[in-house]
Amino acid sequence: MTRILVLGANGQLARNTIPFFLRQDDVQLTLYLRRAQRLANPDPARVRIVEGDVLDRTKLEAAMQGQDVVYANLAGAMAQQARVIVDAMQATGLKRLIFISSMGIYGEVPGETYRSVLDPYRDSAAVIEASDLDYTILRPGWFTHDQAIRYQLTQKGEAFRGHDVSLNSLSDLIVKLARSPQLEVRRSLGVSEA
Ligand SMILES: NC(=O)c1ccc[n+]([C@@H]2O[C@H](COP(=O)([O-])OP(=O)(O)OC[C@H]3O[C@@H](n4cnc5c(N)ncnc54)[C@H](OP(=O)(O)O)[C@@H]3O)[C@@H](O)[C@H]2O)c1
DSSP, X not given: OEEEEEETTTSHHHHHHHHHHXXXXXXXXXXXXXXXXXXXXXXXXXXXXXXXXXXXXXXXXXXXTTOSXXXXXXXXXXXXXXXXXXXXXXXXXXXXXXXXXXXXXXXXXXXXXXOGGGHHHHHHXXXXXXXXXXXXXXXXXXXXXXXXXXXXXXXXXXXXXXSEEEHHHHHXXXXXXXXXXXXXXXXXEEEEEO
16 A cells, blocks of 8 residues: 655646546545645545645644655745655655656756746755655646656756656656655656657
8 A cells, every 4th residue: 555645735736646546546645735625535435635734844744644655746935845844754754755846947948048936946856855855856847738648757967858748647657656666766857748
């Protein structure tokens, strides 16, 4: 059984990924979000919904109890969020973190200059990379609703290839990472359509 805590569970990519997780028989989900009444429970036997803000460390640590993997699908004050997540994971003894960021945080997109709108993404990645967690940071291109699962990865230090990536490709990759404790550990991956 893999127990996965989804932070920011009402986000677009998180909502796309939840059914991908539930296609796996041996997965249990805890969906953590603000204003929880927005989300219907898709499978009460295997899914628990917890209302909370990621910046509420007490509540976050309570939700982390007994989990195997944290999948963070957040926006906004991401550097502060990353700090709280890392501290809470260390306090609760969790190691595996999948954290959704954005392409461009290292100025790695050919032809595009770094933009300050990416500061929260860059700064949150730096917090996670400085931790001792088994993290995988994903730096996706622009999301599309293309049904196809077809993606390529680039490592940190490599130029980003492509521009877009389907939500389904990202969901497929997130499930693989969540179920593979050793896959792409301590890596920051660009993800784009192949
Ligand atoms: N769209 C694209 O093409 C694209 C491309 C590359 C990267 N990205 C990035 O990838 C990430 C995921 O994308 P997405 O479309 O799923 O984003 P999204 O729909 O904006 O979801 C982000 C979620 O984070 C939650 N959140 C923010 N602060 C929180 C807090 N303090 N505590 C708990 N939850 C909090 C929000 O909750 P509330 O609903 O309560 O506000 C929201 O549901 C985003 O950072 C996005 O910018 C997007």
